[in-house]
Amino acid sequence: MIKIEDVHKRFGEEEILKGISTVFEKGKTNLIIGQSGSGKSVMLKCLIGLFKPEQGKIYYGDEAIQDMDDERQRMLREEMGMLFQGGALFDSMNIEENVMFPLRMFTKMKKPEMLARVNEVLKRVNLEGVNKKYTAEISGGMQKRVSIARAIVNKPKYLFCDEPNSGLDPKTATLIDTLIQEITHEYDITTIVVTHDMNSVMEIGEKVMLLKNGKLVWQGTNQEIFKTDNKDVTSFVYSSDLFKKIRDVQLKENKA
Numbered sequence: 001m002i003k004i005e006d007v008h009k010r011f012g013e014e015e016i017l018k019g020i021s022t023v024f025e026k027g028k029t030n031l032i033i034g035q036s037g038s039g040k041s042v043m044l045k046c047l048i049g050l051f052k053p054e055q056g057k058i059y060y061g062d063e064a065i066q067d068m069d070d071e072r073q074r075m076l077r078e079e080m081g082m083l084f085q086g087g088a089l090f091d092s093m094n095i096e097e098n099v100m101f102p103l104r105m106f107t108k109m110k111k112p113e114m115l116a117r118v119n120e121v122l123k124r125v126n127l128e129g130v131n132k133k134y135t136a137e138i139s140g141g142m143q144k145r146v147s148i149a150r151a152i153v154n155k156p157k158y159l160f161c162d163e164p165n166s167g168l169d170p171k172t173a174t175l176i177d178t179l180i181q182e183i184t185h186e187y188d189i190t191t192i193v194v195t196h197d198m199n200s201v202m203e204i205g206e207k208v209m210l211l212k213n214g215k216l217v218w219q220g221t222n223q224e225i226f227k228t229d230n231k232d233v234t235s236f237v238y239s240s241d242l243f244k245k246i247r248d249v250q251l252k253e254n255k256a
């Protein structure tokens, strides 16, 4: 679990995060949604320690990141898996070397042990046997699965995903979302996903947080998001034509 209390982040004169408090729950997919520029990525970067909030606290379990010494912060980073936009795989390494990278960085495992772990996670993401291929030789959806394998290879307690299905067709996007959710449940990870995608909200939004202009304006489940009359939620959700049409049909049915 990650708990944040009254987090403020400023760049120069501009306050980007204006006092955000919430809990990211363990064993669940926690989604941060909101329009472009609402502060989602800044929030994510505060959570992983890339940005330091001027005010407020970020607790990992009982410990605030601000109160941890350098060694404890380094240990915390080892507990984090990251799945960033574009996959960020190394073109010059094959798949096996890419997935092994965090183990080389953070552990003292010997090669056979690393290889066994790499094969285990490649199997988990249904990519057995691609070890020696290079990024350019596999599809975008497969690259995402390799990135997921790399993100979980060191058994993280926390998984951070920034727009994990950007650039994928809807079917592959759903597969990636579902994989992230299954892994979250299986390994009891606290997963945080930044997304624009309403399909992801519907599929895996076990806890959904809506940011607007640097404030948390609504939080709830994906079931609740379609029932609430909160104006910020409805204007975000129904800015998509498809969802607007679905809602119009529902309203008509309710009247009939």
Ligand SMILES: Nc1ncnc2c1ncn2[C@@H]1O[C@H](COP(=O)(O)OP(=O)(O)OP(=O)(O)O)[C@@H](O)[C@H]1O
Binding pocket: 011, 016, 034, 035, 036, 037, 038, 039, 040, 041, 042, 043, 196
């Ligand atoms: N390093 C930085 N220095 C100055 N301003 C920044 C920095 N990073 C982000 N910002 C500003 O913070 C605001 C929020 O940006 P952020 O990237 O968090 O938005 P977002 O909700 O993730 O948007 P998008 O969905 O387009 O990625 C923007 O106005 C952006 O210009």
